[in-house]
Amino acid sequence: MSDEGAVAAQQHRIDELIVALEALDDPRAREPARELLQVVLDLHTNGLARLMEIVSAAGVMDEAMIEAFERDAGVSALLLLHGLHPQDLPTRVSRAVEKMRPLLGAQGIQIELLDAAEEAVRVRVAGRLQGKHNSVGELQQEIERAIFEAAPETMRVDIAGLPDVNVHELHFVPHHTETASRTEAGAQ
Incomplete structure (x- = not known):
């Protein structure tokens, strides 16, 4: 599994576990679990913040160091989770x-x-969609994901101009029709 795939799987599992935690009926179990999660997150945030200070x-x-952090899916996700990413939101979006x-x-x-x-x-x-995407919806999903x-x-994510994107339609031309047209053109 790629680094990005592993990070995505971990993030998905965290989301599942948070939902399961919130679904607990027993507040005596739910509250200490929430507090434990918060204390662990705070510990990581403080440690990572100190690590960033030491590196700086x-x-x-x-x-080069900032780009290395961005390229590494695990490091980037961790820094984003804790609000410690060295690039601000506009810079990260611009790069995406x-x-x-x-x-x-x-x-x-x-x-x-x-x-x-x-x-x-x-x-x-803007433009005329052709190639990889079969629909404007797939294009929208790719942009939103990135x-x-x-x-x-x-x-x-608001995408202006999406309804105006033309979709290039591929048309199948049977071989016999193409050959007949060439034959007729050659006979003239």
């Missing part, structure tokens, strides 16, 4: 959009970042 004080917190630009461009779609905030990330798309991975604290 050592003078190694440069652009920049990463998507060539992939979407190859599919006939242009993407532009309009605004990045916790309340909402706003992007605009942005939420970069900025999980954002509440929603």
Whole structure:
């Protein structure tokens, strides 16, 4: 399993366990479990914050180090969870959009970042969808996934221009029709 896959599986399991914890009927079991979770999270936050201070004080917190943190799915997810990521939300979203630009461009779609905030990330798309995606819905899911991975604290992703994206339709032309057209054209 890839690093991203392992992190996603762990995050999914955490979500499942939180739901199970909240579903407990016995408050004597639920409250200490919540408190335990909070104390462990606080311990990790304080330790990671101190680690970031040490790395920064050592003078190694440069652009290369920040990029290494971002590339490592586990480290990035941990820093995001504890509010310690060295890049702010607009920078992370801008980088996510920049990463998507060539992939979407190859599919006939242009993407532009309009605004990045916790309340909402706003992007605009335009073009004629062709290639990998079968629908505008798949395109929307890919854009949302990339942005939420970069900025999980954002509440929603608004995609302007999505209803206007044209979908390239592939048409099957039977071989005999194509051959007949060429034959007729050659006879003239």
